[in-house]
Amino acid sequence: MIDALTGVIAIPAVAAALLSVLPGYRLTARLNVVAALLTFLTAVSLFIVDPRSGPYLLVDDLNKVFIVLTTFVGFTTSVFSASYIDHEIEIGRLTPAFVRFYHAMYQVLMFAMNLALVANNIGLMWVAIEMATLTTVLMVGIYRTHEALEAAWKYFILGSVGIALALFGTILVYMAARPVIGEGLEAMVWTVLVTHAAKFDPALLNVAFVFLLLGYGTKVGLAPLHAWLPDAHAEGPTPISAVLSGLLLNVALYALLRFKMLLALNPAAIAPGPLMVIMGLISCLFAAFMLYRRRDIKRMFAYSSIEHMGIIVFAFGMGGPLANFAGLLHMSMHSLTKSAIFFAVGHIAQVKGTQKIADMGGLTVTSPVLGWGLVLGVVAIAGLPPLGIFTSEFLIISSTFAREPWLAAILVLGILVALGGLFLRLNTIAFGAPRGPTSRAEASYVPMFVHLAIVFVAGIYMPPALVDGFQNVARLLG
Amino acid sequence: MRGLSFDVSHLLAGSLVLVSFIQLYQDRLYALLNVYALHALVLAASVAWQAFVQDAPHLYLTAVIALVFKAIIIPTALHRIIVRLGIHREIETVVGVGPTMLLGMGLVALSMVVMLRVTADADPLAREDLAFALSVVLLGLLMMVTRRNAVSQVVGFMSLENGLVLAATGAKGMPLVVEISVAFSVLIAFIVIGIFLFRIRERFDTVDVQALDRFRGERQ
Numbered sequence: 001m002i003d004a005l006t007g008v009i010a011i012p013a014v015a016a017a018l019l020s021v022l023p024g025y026r027l028t029a030r031l032n033v034v035a036a037l038l039t040f041l042t043a044v045s046l047f048i049v050d051p052r053s054g055p056y057l058l059v060d061d062l063n064k065v066f067i068v069l070t071t072f073v074g075f076t077t078s079v080f081s082a083s084y085i086d087h088e089i090e091i092g093r094l095t096p097a098f099v100r101f102y103h104a105m106y107q108v109l110m111f112a113m114n115l116a117l118v119a120n121n122i123g124l125m126w127v128a129i130e131m132a133t134l135t136t137v138l139m140v141g142i143y144r145t146h147e148a149l150e151a152a153w154k155y156f157i158l159g160s161v162g163i164a165l166a167l168f169g170t171i172l173v174y175m176a177a178r179p180v181i182g183e184g185l186e187a188m189v190w191t192v193l194v195t196h197a198a199k200f201d202p203a204l205l206n207v208a209f210v211f212l213l214l215g216y217g218t219k220v221g222l223a224p225l226h227a228w229l230p231d232a233h234a235e236g237p238t239p240i241s242a243v244l245s246g247l248l249l250n251v252a253l254y255a256l257l258r259f260k261m262l263l264a265l266n267p268a269a270i271a272p273g274p275l276m277v278i279m280g281l282i283s284c285l286f287a288a289f290m291l292y293r294r295r296d297i298k299r300m301f302a303y304s305s306i307e308h309m310g311i312i313v314f315a316f317g318m319g320g321p322l323a324n325f326a327g328l329l330h331m332s333m334h335s336l337t338k339s340a341i342f343f344a345v346g347h348i349a350q351v352k353g354t355q356k357i358a359d360m361g362g363l364t365v366t367s368p369v370l371g372w373g374l375v376l377g378v379v380a381i382a383g384l385p386p387l388g389i390f391t392s393e394f395l396i397i398s399s400t401f402a403r404e405p406w407l408a409a410i411l412v413l414g415i416l417v418a419l420g421g422l423f424l425r426l427n428t429i430a431f432g433a434p435r436g437p438t439s440r441a442e443a444s445y446v447p448m449f450v451h452l453a454i455v456f457v458a459g460i461y462m463p464p465a466l467v468d469g470f471q472n473v474a475r476l477l478g
Numbered sequence: 479m480r481g482l483s484f485d486v487s488h489l490l491a492g493s494l495v496l497v498s499f500i501q502l503y504q505d506r507l508y509a510l511l512n513v514y515a516l517h518a519l520v521l522a523a524s525v526a527w528q529a530f531v532q533d534a535p536h537l538y539l540t541a542v543i544a545l546v547f548k549a550i551i552i553p554t555a556l557h558r559i560i561v562r563l564g565i566h567r568e569i570e571t572v573v574g575v576g577p578t579m580l581l582g583m584g585l586v587a588l589s590m591v592v593m594l595r596v597t598a599d600a601d602p603l604a605r606e607d608l609a610f611a612l613s614v615v616l617l618g619l620l621m622m623v624t625r626r627n628a629v630s631q632v633v634g635f636m637s638l639e640n641g642l643v644l645a646a647t648g649a650k651g652m653p654l655v656v657e658i659s660v661a662f663s664v665l666i667a668f669i670v671i672g673i674f675l676f677r678i679r680e681r682f683d684t685v686d687v688q689a690l691d692r693f694r695g696e697r698q
Contacts, residue, residue, distance in 0.1 A: 123654035127661050134668065157631060160665065161619065164638055167658065168615060171645045174652050175597070175604065183651025203596035 003051040005059050007042035008067060008114045011035055016107035025089060025099040029082040032103045036078040039110060040071040058120030058190055061473045066117050066254050069332055073246045073339050074110050076447035080343045081106070081239035083444040087350050088237070098142060102237070109135045109243065113251045122170050122188050125255060129166070129219065132248060133159045140236035151231035158228040162218025166255075169211030173259070176204035193262060202268035209272055212259050213279070219252030221306050222313060223283035233302035234355065238346030241298055245305040246339035250331060253309070257316060257477060264319075264478045276317030277407065283310030284414040291421030296355050297345055300425055301338065304381060307418050308334045314411060315396045316477065318403070324474035326395035333388035333455055334381075340451035341377040344370055347443040348429075352436055357425055361435030371430050373448050378426045380455050382419040388458035483531045484603055487648075490524035491610040494644060495586065498617040498637055502582050503575045507560050507629060511553045514633050518548035521640045528647045537647055540659045544643065547663050548636065560629055573624045585616040607648025614641030636666055 015035035019028050046064050053059050085102070088094045094102070109132055116128035137159065141152030170188075177187040180199045186192050218225040233241040260272045287307035294300035312334065315327030348363065348370055349355045363371030380387040393415060400408035497517045504510040522544035529537030573581070589612035597605040618638025622631050639662050646655045 121654075123658065127654075127657065130661060130665065134665065153628070157622070157635070160635055161622070161638070164615065164635075164642055167642050168612070168645060171642070171649050171652065172608075175608065175649050178649070178651065185653040187651075188653055201596075203598075207592060207596050 004042050004045045004049060005051040005053075005057050005118055008039055008046075008071065009057075009111055009118065011039045011042060012107045012111035012114065016104050016111060019107055020100065020104035023096075023100070025085065025096050025103075028100060028103045029085060032106060033075070033078045033082055035107060036071070036075040036110065039114070040068075040075040043067045043071040053120055053191060055185070055189055056120055056124065057118045059118065060476070061469065062257070062476055063117045063254070065328065065332075065469070065473055066250060067114060069250070069335055070113055070117065070247050071110075073335055073451075074113075074243070076450060077239050077242050077246070077339060077343075078106065079444060080242070080346065080447045081237075083442065084237070084239055084346050084350070087442060091350075093143065094237075102139065102142060105135050105139050106239075106243075109139070109248075113247060116251050117254060120190050121185070122173060122190065122193070125258075126163075126167055126170050129216070129252065129255060130163050132251065133163060133219065136232070136236075136240065136244060136248060139240045140232045142237060143235070145235070147231075148235040151228075151235035155228040155232040158218060158225070162215045162225065164215070165211050165218070166215025169208045169215055169259075172204055172208035172211065173262070176200040176208060190258065194265060197262050197265035198267065200266055200269075202266055202270075205263055205266055205269045209259060209263050209270070210275075213256065213272075213275055216252045216256045216259075217279060220249050220256065220313065221283070221309050222279045223286045223306070223310065226283065226287075226306050229306060230299045230302040233305070234296050234299040238298070238342055238349065241302070242339040242342035242346075245302070245342065246335040249305065249309050250335060253312065253316075253331070256313075260316070261476075261478060273317045273319050276313050278317075280310045280312070280314030280317055281407065281410055281414070283307065284314065284411065285310075285417075288414045288418035288421065291418055292424070294421075294425065295357055297349065297357050297360070297425075297429065298342070298355055300357070300422075301341055301345060301381075304418065304422065305334075305338055307414065308338070308381070311393065311396065311411065311415070314407075318396075318400055318407075319478060320399065320403075321471065321474045322399040323396060324477040325470050326392050326399060328470050328473060329458075330389065330392035330396065333392055333458060336451045337377060337380045337387075337389060337455050340448045340455070341374065341381060343448040343451070344374040344377055348374065350443075351439055353439065354436065357428055359436040360429045361432050363430045363434075366434045366438045369445055370443065373445065373452070375426065375430050376452050377448075378422050380452065382422050383415055384419075386456070386459045388455040391459050391462075483527075486527055487524065487531065487603060488606060490520060490527055491607050491644060491648070493520045494524060494640065495610050495613045495617070498614050498641075499579070499582055501633070501637060502578050502617065502621060502624075505575075507627070508557070510630055510633055511556050511560075514637060515549045515553040517637050517640055518544055518552075521643060522549060524644060525647050532650055534651070536656050539656050540643065540647065543659055543663055544640075548640070548666075552636070552666065556629060556633075578620065578624050582617055582620055585620060586613040589613045589616055601650075604648050604650060608645055611641045611645035611648060614638070614644060617641075632666075639666065 019031060022028050046059060051059055085099055112128050112132035112135060116125050119125040119128055137152050137156045140155055141148050174187055177193055177200060180196045181187040181192060221229040233244060263269045263272045284307050287303045287310060290303045291300060312327050312331050315323045315330060351367055352360055380389055383389045383393045397408050397412060497513060497520055501513045504513055522541045525537055525544055526541040529541060590609050593609035593612050597608060615638050618634050618641060621634030625631050625634060643659055646652055646658060
């Protein structure tokens with residue numbers, strides 16, 4: 001009996017196998033979209049039929065949110081990717097053989113991310129995140145230019161170190177669980193771990209969390225460990241930048257949140273919150289200042305992702321129902337907005353034939369739809385009202401002001417500095433006299449505007465069912 | 479018997495740390511690869527001993543992987559690669575040998591202090607294994623930081639990974655150890671057989687990571 005839970009990992013797996021043998025990039029691009037759509041619909045059905053968690057797969061309110069977000073952005077990105085890849089083949093940057101590989105890898109990545117989200121086993125989750133890393137490394141290097149290879153190499157080495165540290169943390173969690181739960185598989189199952197967490201050795205859990213924070217934190221892109229992120233975003237194909245920013249960072253964050261919940265259940269262990277707050281603040285501030293000297297458009301938005309992941313980790317670090325709620329909302333809004341921005345940026349780079357900000361200008365004149373789409377996206381990501389990110393940032397800041405005014409002040413500084421940086425560059429890109437050559441855009445605007453529309457609506461009105469759902473998860477997170 | 483089994487595991491885990499130190503000051507790639515093969519060999523012995531002591535036959539599989547894949551196939555493949563690339567003559571270290579060794583000792587001391595203190599209640603074998611494993615992990619990290627040659631960075635990563643396998647096998651009854659060691663082998667195979675060194679050679683005629691830095695997107 002295949003239920004929806006198995007479906008979200010089985011569909012991408014089957015699709016990946018199919019895509020790796022089928023010829024013809026138009027067909028595979030369509031199949032990729034269909035598979036992503038099916039996965040998304042299956043994920044939505046998780047809300048209607050409630051499958052039971054088993055020893056390997058788990059479903060609860062927390063990962064439902066992540067799964068639906070992941071599969072939705074995965075679907076819209078596959079639509080964008082179809083038109084993006086079309087253009088890349090036309091100009092000869094990719095050959096059909098590479099495109100076949102690319103589509104297969106896209107589904108493998110979806111499989112790995114969904115597996116990481118539904119895994120009920122800390123070991124399985126680790127393997128899934130490793131797999132997601134490997135596939136993205138391959139996709140980042142797909143253009144085989146000097147820059148792409150360097151980016152892939154850097155990502156690979158840093159990602160591996162992060163993954164190794166995370167494994168050490170995972171082993172330590174098992175060591176802590178073993179005396180209480182006993183040897184064997186049980187001691188790595190989330191649902192079992194959570195019920196016994198209060199009796200674990202707190203000292204071991206503390207050390208484990210430090211390793212997990214460093215390990216998965218590398219994948220989230222937190223500040224001292226972020227070095228792979230801008231390169232990987234800038235040099236890979238743009239759909240991959242969108243998936244990296246919008247989804248993979250979230251998946252790593254999800255792993256971190258699970259372990260945070262585990263620690264929170266043990267009264268003698270350190271509070272994981274302050275560590276996350278510090279790393280979040282450092283990332284946010286650092287990335288905000290780094291925004292000013294960027295010359296490459298994708299690199300700039302990569303730094304903006306670091307900034308926002310910092311804000312999200314900060315919010316979850318503060319904890320409490322309100323901050324968790326705001327963190328979840330911010331995460332969803334950031335995923336949607338940032339992938340929309342990358343959809344725009346991908347087509348802009350194709351239209352302009354470059355990623356250099358200096359060679360762009362007056363986009364709102366030369367390609368009005370793309371230009372204004374980008375403007376809207378940047379307005380959203382900078383956190384201006386009335387869009388969704390304003391709501392979540394406002395909630396984070398106001399809830400922090402009530403508890404730790406100083407921290408809120410630092411966060412506000414980071415957000416304002418980032419806003420300045422983004423608008424400075426946006427001014428060059430979107431307005432003023434047109435610069436550089438412009439070719440005609442054959443873009444699919446639908447995914448971008450669907451994302452932006454959701455972000456816009458969420459900023460004004462959130463359906464009560466969604467609010468309830470998020471509040472529920474926020475309580476779960478503690 | 480309890481005493482003997484403890485002593486042997488202790489000896490093997492300790493040797494792994496020692497071999498990690500030997501790796502740190504190798505300044506020729508050939509020698510480095512040979513020492514890495516020794517590292518993997520000691521790991522294989524250690525894992526096999528754990529399999530015997532814990533009566534866990536599946537761990538023999540991990541030991542065989544370590545022996546065949548890490549101690550024989552990978553070093554041989556890397557030997558060939560560095561000959562083909564013509565870089566078998568030297569390694570550059572960013573930090574000198576003396577400071578590196580001192581740093582290494584500091585890291586080992588750190589891992590002892592951290593791990594022995596927090597695992598005071600765990601059983602002594604697992605506890606010391608964990609402390610040794612963390613030392614090996616940190617020494618591997620140190621090696622990755624102090625080298626700028628792509629091959630020696632990979633060797634650093636592989637010895638780091640050996641430390642993880644040591645930790646995983648030391649944690650008695652841990653499930654998925656075999657799967658994880660296979661997953662790691664795949665990862666390493668990816669680097670070594672793979673695409674990266676190939677393409678790096680193809681494109682840059684060097685595996686010096688500093689040469690890669692020249693191509694950074696924003697430095698123009």
